Amino acid sequence: MEEKIFVSSSLIQEFLYKGNSKEYCQRYVREVILEKKYKKKTTMPMDEGLYFETLCLGSGRDGQQLTDLPRGRLTKEEEREIIIARSEGRIEPKGKMLTSQHRILSQYRRFEIKCATHQISVIKGINTQVKLFKQFKENERVILVGDLDLCPTTILFRKPHPKTKHKMNLTTIDLKLTGHIDNTFGKFCYGSPDQLDDTQGKMYHELVRDLDLELNEKYNPGNLLKHLFTEFVQEVISADLYLFYIWVFDYKKEKLDDKFIEIEWDINKRRELYECVRKTVAEVDEVMKGYKTNPMKETCELCPVTDCKDRYEYETI
Numbered sequence: 001m002e003e004k005i006f007v008s009s010s011l012i013q014e015f016l017y018k019g020n021s022k023e024y025c026q027r028y029v030r031e032v033i034l035e036k037k038y039k040k041k042t043t044m045p046m047d048e049g050l051y052f053e054t055l056c057l058g059s060g061r062d063g064q065q066l067t068d069l070p071r072g073r074l075t076k077e078e079e080r081e082i083i084i085a086r087s088e089g090r091i092e093p094k095g096k097m098l099t100s101q102h103r104i105l106s107q108y109r110r111f112e113i114k115c116a117t118h119q120i121s122v123i124k125g126i127n128t129q130v131k132l133f134k135q136f137k138e139n140e141r142v143i144l145v146g147d148l149d150l151c152p153t154t155i156l157f158r159k160p161h162p163k164t165k166h167k168m169n170l171t172t173i174d175l176k177l178t179g180h181i182d183n184t185f186g187k188f189c190y191g192s193p194d195q196l197d198d199t200q201g202k203m204y205h206e207l208v209r210d211l212d213l214e215l216n217e218k219y220n221p222g223n224l225l226k227h228l229f230t231e232f233v234q235e236v237i238s239a240d241l242y243l244f245y246i247w248v249f250d251y252k253k254e255k256l257d258d259k260f261i262e263i264e265w266d267i268n269k270r271r272e273l274y275e276c277v278r279k280t281v282a283e284v285d286e287v288m289k290g291y292k293t294n295p296m297k298e299t300c301e302l303c304p305v306t307d308c309k310d311r312y313e314y315e316t317i
Contacts, residue, residue, distance in 0.1 A: 005284055006145045007136070009203040012276050015283045017187075018197045019276055025299050026291035027308065034284065038304035044070075045179070048104060052177045052249070053149070055108040058124030061147040069104075071095030103251040104177070110258060111175075111249070119156040120173065127151060127228055132207040133219045138274065142281055143219070146200075146207050149174045152233050155245065163264075164241045170233060171243040172204050179252035181259060190248045193261045201244050201263030202273040208237055240265070 014029050016022060031037045042050075050066040059065045072095045074082070085091065097105075115122055122128065130151045136142035150173040160167050182191035189195045211229050229237075236242050246261040293310040300312035 002141050004143050005141050005281055006133075006143050007277055007280055008145050009200040011284075012199050012203070012280045013197065015280050016199070016276055019199075019272055021279070023294060023296060025294040025296065025303070026287045027293045027305065028299055028303050029283075030287045030291045031305060032303065034287065041302045041304050043302065045177075048100060048251070049177045051101075052104050052108065053175060055104070056111050056175060057122065057128040057149060059129055061129060063129070068094075069098070069101045072098055100251060103256060107177070107249040107251055107256055107258070110256065114258065117156075119154050119168065120150070121153045122150060126224060127153060130225075130228065131216075131220050131223070132211075132225075133216050134207050134210070134212065135215060136274075136277060138278070139281065142277065143215075144203065144207060144277070145219075146203050148172050148204055148207070151204075151208070152228060152242075155243070161243070164243070166241075169241070169243050170236050171245055172208065173245050173247050174200065174204065176246055176248045178248055178250050181248055181250035181257050190246075190259070190261065196261075198263050198269075199273070199276060201246065202265070202269050202276075205242075205244055205263070205265040206270065206273055208242060211237075 011033065014024055014033055032040055047066055048069065050060045050064060051069055053060040054065045054067060074095045078095060114120070128150055130148045132146055132148060134144040136144055152170050153173060154168055155171045155173070156168045158167065161169055176190070178188050178190055180191075183189055184191040184195070187197065208229075211225065211234065213226055216223055216225055233242075244263050244265070246263065247258065248261060249258045250256060293308060295310050295312040297312050300308075303311070
């Protein structure tokens with residue numbers, strides 16, 4: 001029996017951007033992403049995102065948690081306080097929070113207020129970081145997988161949704177923390193939502209449809225899916241009235257903001273997703289035959305394979 005390939009939206013995005021092939025390092029993908037021989041490095045923005053998710057949802061993907069961020073530099077007086085606290089067995093005082101952490105905490109408070117306003121249900125450990133598996137119809141080797149931040153939940157807006165005709169709807173929500181919510185370029189162009197790579201939204205739409213409880217129990221024993229995806233929820237999904245929103249919060253400017261971005265679903269979006277899955281499987285098969293390195297600044301800076309002789313050293317123009 002051939003080994004299963006688990007395809008997530010993040011794996012697709014290692015090979016593709018908005019459905020189109022992109023440059024990548026085969027060694028990095030094979031040893032870090034697929035075989036997990038090395039632990040992925042993180043950046044400060046990644047850590048800040050995990051901290052925000054921990055505050056709002058209780059954890060990030062796979063139960064990852066980050067309950068604090070690096071503090072400001074200690075004064076000599078604060079250093080003395082730590083030494084004294086240590087000797088007395090007391091809790092050590094911490095340095096002052098940086099501006100970014102204060103803003104993330106403010107956005108967490110905004111999140112809680114908006115959840116009440118929009119009647120969004122957050123039950124930490126129950127409908128947060130919900131892992132779903134689904135057999136890919138076109139290839140028995142392929143299992144689609146995703147960790148859905150908040151799923152399912154109600155959401156209420158003042159006006160009826162144009163498709164469902166209801167103010168209150170059922171949805172999956174994915175939280176995003178970004179520097180600037182009005183940014184209009186690059187991967188995080190939330191100021192121009194039509195330019196975003198919507199692979200994740202398409203994958204999450206696909207995963208909640210035609211839910212296979214037996215398959216999910218096989219790969220994630222003891223899950224709570226039968227309690228979350230009740231008969232009513234599955235009827236809403238089957239009627240194509242189930243929604244998906246990205247909920248974006250920023251934190252790099254003094255005036256903080258947030259917004260919802262809906263990613264719609266139709267037969268064309270499904271075709272696009274399936275094509276991305278096919279391309280990804282082909283790339284995985286190629287990488288597993290043998291790899292080549294492709295040193296690039298963005299990849300090498302985060303690559304934990306420190307003994308690689310081909311690491312990026314300079315740019316060529």
